[in-house]
Amino acid sequence: MAIYELSNELIFPNPELGEEDGLLAFGGDLSMERLLLAYSNGIFPWYNEGEPIMWWSPRPRFIIKPDEICISKSMRKIIRKSQFKVTFNNDFEGVISNCKSMRENNEGTWITDDMKDAYINLFKNGYAVSVETYLDDELVGGLYGVVIGRCYFGESMFSRVSNASKIALITLAEVLKEQNFEFIDCQVYTEHLESMGAKMVPFDEFKAMLHRGIYE
Secondary structure, three states: OOOEEEOOOOOOOOHHHOOOOOEEEEEOOOOHHHHHHHHHOOOEEOOOOOOOOEEEOOOOEEEEOHHHOOOOHHHHHHHHHOOOEEEEOOOHHHHHHHHHHHHHHHOOOOOOHHHHHHHHHHHHOOOEEEEEEEEOOEEEEEEEEEEEOOEEEEEEEEEOOOOHHHHHHHHHHHHHHHOOOOEEEEEOOOHHHHHOOOEEEOHHHHHHHHHHHHHO
16 A cells, blocks of 8 residues: 655545555645545545645544434433524634634644635535534534535534533434435544444445435
8 A cells, every 4th residue: 555645636546545544645735626526535634733734534434324323311311401502604613713722732633724724715615514502602512524415524523511512413413314414424433423323334335325425
């Protein structure tokens, strides 16, 4: 296997030619055209400040099928209390800024300034969606991701109070289920998302879902 260096040409190598950990290529840019091409092929950027842009396509793929979101009994009680208010696309920049600052405070961030600007541009052009969770009119949690066709590619989430990001994810899954979305791409494994219904699927299955969601 090899790690490919991208040129100015808008093209990516076959994702199945990448490394075992999913690393496929480096270089290129974060233009809207390149990002849309990447996501349409199951590829996403993930790198640290000061590094070249790294492009990944993990195999197998960690996803949530909207109709398989797991809602615990305790979470159902919290939802019934209606303590939180959830909105869509009300404060995209606020969500991505919170995701960036939370990661900087805890573990360093892969949401570089260039990444932030690129996803705000996707949002302004209708290709990114945020979910906000409010408590007493304060933004306390949320998530954002890329939308192409009936595929949602989750990027990051944050929570400043318990369960705020879970509420956002559950609400997103319920809306996407109604709209017949194929999946929420979680990209890489976490125990937290597994507890909410995410699972690994073979890459061939992921590709088939990706094709249905975008082209059918």
